[in-house]
Amino acid sequence: MADLPQKVSNLSINNKENGGDGGKSSYVPPHLRSRGKPSFERSTPKQEDKVTGGDFFRRAGRQTGNNGGFFGFSKERNGGTSANYNRGGSSNYKSSGNRWVNGKHIPGPKNAKLEAELFGVHEDPDYHSSGIKFDNYDDIPVDASGKDVPEPILDFSSPPLDELLMENIKLASFTKPTPVQKYSIPIVTKGRDLMACAQTGSGKTGGFLFPLFTELFRSGPSPVPEKAQSFYSRKGYPYALVLAPTRELATQIFEEARKFTYRSWVRPCVVYGGAPIGNQMREVDRGCDLLVATPGRLNDLLERGKVSLANIKYLVLDEADRMLDMGFEPQIRHIVEECDMPSVENRQTLMFSATFPVDIQHLARDFLDNYIFLSVGRVGSTSENITQRILYVDDMDKKSALLDLLSAEHKGLTLIFVETKRMADQLTDFLIMQNFKATAIHGDRTQAERERALSAFKANVADILVATAVAARGLDIPNVTHVINYDLPSDIDDYVHRIGRTGRAGNTGVATSFFNSNNQNIVKGLMEILNEANQEVPTFLSDLSRQNSRGGRTRGGGGFFNSRNNGSRDYRKHGGSGSFGSTRPRNTGTSNWGSIGGGFRNDNEKNGYGNSNASWW
Numbered sequence: 001m002a003d004l005p006q007k008v009s010n011l012s013i014n015n016k017e018n019g020g021d022g023g024k025s026s027y028v029p030p031h032l033r034s035r036g037k038p039s040f041e042r043s044t045p046k047q048e049d050k051v052t053g054g055d056f057f058r059r060a061g062r063q064t065g066n067n068g069g070f071f072g073f074s075k076e077r078n079g080g081t082s083a084n085y086n087r088g089g090s091s092n093y094k095s096s097g098n099r100w101v102n103g104k105h106i107p108g109p110k111n112a113k114l115e116a117e118l119f120g121v122h123e124d125p126d127y128h129s130s131g132i133k134f135d136n137y138d139d140i141p142v143d144a145s146g147k148d149v150p151e152p153i154l155d156f157s158s159p160p161l162d163e164l165l166m167e168n169i170k171l172a173s174f175t176k177p178t179p180v181q182k183y184s185i186p187i188v189t190k191g192r193d194l195m196a197c198a199q200t201g202s203g204k205t206g207g208f209l210f211p212l213f214t215e216l217f218r219s220g221p222s223p224v225p226e227k228a229q230s231f232y233s234r235k236g237y238p239y240a241l242v243l244a245p246t247r248e249l250a251t252q253i254f255e256e257a258r259k260f261t262y263r264s265w266v267r268p269c270v271v272y273g274g275a276p277i278g279n280q281m282r283e284v285d286r287g288c289d290l291l292v293a294t295p296g297r298l299n300d301l302l303e304r305g306k307v308s309l310a311n312i313k314y315l316v317l318d319e320a321d322r323m324l325d326m327g328f329e330p331q332i333r334h335i336v337e338e339c340d341m342p343s344v345e346n347r348q349t350l351m352f353s354a355t356f357p358v359d360i361q362h363l364a365r366d367f368l369d370n371y372i373f374l375s376v377g378r379v380g381s382t383s384e385n386i387t388q389r390i391l392y393v394d395d396m397d398k399k400s401a402l403l404d405l406l407s408a409e410h411k412g413l414t415l416i417f418v419e420t421k422r423m424a425d426q427l428t429d430f431l432i433m434q435n436f437k438a439t440a441i442h443g444d445r446t447q448a449e450r451e452r453a454l455s456a457f458k459a460n461v462a463d464i465l466v467a468t469a470v471a472a473r474g475l476d477i478p479n480v481t482h483v484i485n486y487d488l489p490s491d492i493d494d495y496v497h498r499i500g501r502t503g504r505a506g507n508t509g510v511a512t513s514f515f516n517s518n519n520q521n522i523v524k525g526l527m528e529i530l531n532e533a534n535q536e537v538p539t540f541l542s543d544l545s546r547q548n549s550r551g552g553r554t555r556g557g558g559g560f561f562n563s564r565n566n567g568s569r570d571y572r573k574h575g576g577s578g579s580f581g582s583t584r585p586r587n588t589g590t591s592n593w594g595s596i597g598g599g600f601r602n603d604n605e606k607n608g609y610g611n612s613n614a615s616w617w
């Protein structure tokens with residue numbers, strides 16, 4: 001174990017950071033990392049590779065690549081084929097191995113190596129399989145409201161799903177749809193807009209990708225609108241746009257998209273801030289049928305004329321409430337309302353999250369048309385697969401309580417949430433001093449540092465990740481067995497998302513939170529969450545809750561205390577035309593689109609203090 005830090009630092013992702021020459025940055029974003037380096041790929045993992053630096057490096061490379069047969073693919077795209085295609089020659093659309101020919105989808109040949117890269121192999125430590133509690137999802141009540149709600153599907157079948165997609169779903173070892181997928185697939189394939197709220201880890205990504213790919217695989221590429229064509233400038237004309245709040249989440253959705261577009265004509269791309277824009281522009285040039293983006297970077301590309309939204313058929317807002325919290329509303333409105341995206345009647349719009357505060361439902365009024373509101377379980381509730389524990393720990397005792405906790409039950413991966421960037425660094429340093437393999441992710445770390453931290457955590461090279469809110473949403477990291485709220489968040493929705501990093505896809509997990517007098521503002525929300533998920537409520541918490549309700553208001557809780565401001569139902573059912581001022585504290589955001597770039601500088605993290613290389617290596 002002692003030589004691991006050395007091993008990892010030898011595996012330089014960014015030479016400059018690791019004491020290189022400090023010259024031109026060698027930083028390569030994760031989705032490009034394996035290009036031109038096929039030697040990093042492997043057809044089958046070797047047992048002895050596990051948890052070695054070499055494995056870590058390959059894994060970092062393995063996250064990347066492309067859909068069916070990328071190598072040699074871009075050349076063809078950049079040549080005549082792409083040009084024909086962009087000028088309306090949909091029947092000419094072709095790429096190596098993946099084709100749309102004369103109105104027909106001809107799936108590319110199978111590629112065992114790529115399959116192993118995309119779908120993983122069961123022996124891998126990061127192989128994600130559904131857990132023993134997967135069937136419990138079937139018992140969660142589902143409410144779908146709106147006009148003419150289509151019947152849910154019961155299993156993955158074709159129709160309604162496309163056959164190639166079915167093959168890819170099988171390769172991903174998904175045997176049956178989760179509740180959100182059961183409903184979203186027929187809703188979207190019937191052409192309806194959707195606002196979907198389902199518990200963390202219950203397959204929302206598939207919930208929007210599956211119907212979207214089914215439709216794209218069937219309909220094929222369409223011509224670029226005449227007026228959008230330009231002889232001089234090359235740009236991407238995606239058919240589907242997925243907006244996500246954070247760089248890591250965008251990358252993760254892109255990776256999922258790569259899986260399910262395997263052998264298809266659809267080429268996904270991802271753009272986010274903090275990574276060189278030139279590479280991203282080149283990727284978009286090569287063909288971009290599905291674009292996953294953070295709002296800041298997308299605005300930048302739109303301003304540079306590198307992307308046109310004229311062909312968008314599907315717009316997805318993932319974790320939409322978080323994007324509003326981060327102050328992205330002006331950028332999102334600019335993208336959706338002020339660029340060349342088809343109007344709400346001429347596209348399908350889908351919004352997904354595990355929490356939907358009332359104010360996000362108001363955005364829906366502008367962006368969605370005659371939509372269906374789908375809630376799986378109570379909006380904002382947590383999965384019963386997560387065992388939640390609340391411990392009373394005063395601030396000064398937190399470190400020793402944490403050590404107790406880790407020594408008693410540190411198995412698998414542990415994710416520790418803190419409120420400030422400074423605390424993330426301090427706590428990481430402290431844990432490293434105590435001989436734990438810890439690393440940190442927060443907004444003051446460079447993109448390369450954050451990716452390295454995440455890769456190390458996923459590969460179990462560092463089995464503790466100390467994180468601020470940046471890691472709270474959407475991240476799907478297999479084997480996270482324990483989430484610790486060292487500091488509780490002040491917003492109960494954040495609590496829901498944070499603990500949702502464990503207990504995913506029917507697996508079980510534990511979430512432990514340190515509570516003290518600074519956290520009174522979330523007592524009511526916490527009580528509701530614990531009761532809903534049939535969790536044990538500690539006596540001190542129920543006493544406090546009783547006291548607070550007798551007093552009417554909590555000390556220090558402000559107006560926030562007495563409301564979980566989730567839209568627990570479809571607000572349209574309750575005369576939703578009134579005044580909808582936001583009830584959530586919000587970063588109103590400035591709109592320096594280029595520099596926000598996906599938003600970790602604008603992400604409700606509390607003060608940090610410059611860069612630190614907090615990491616156990």
Ligand SMILES: Nc1ncnc2c1ncn2[C@@H]1O[C@H](COP(=O)(O)OP(=O)(O)OP(=O)(O)O)[C@@H](O)[C@H]1O
Nearest residue numbers: 130174176177178200201202203204205474476505
């Ligand atoms: N039908 C399925 N069968 C088995 N596993 C699935 C299925 N659908 C999704 N999964 C897996 O479940 C995990 C969680 O899925 P996903 O990340 O889409 O959840 P989510 O609902 O978006 O969570 P969050 O709210 O945290 O963003 C992923 O590892 C995914 O591969």
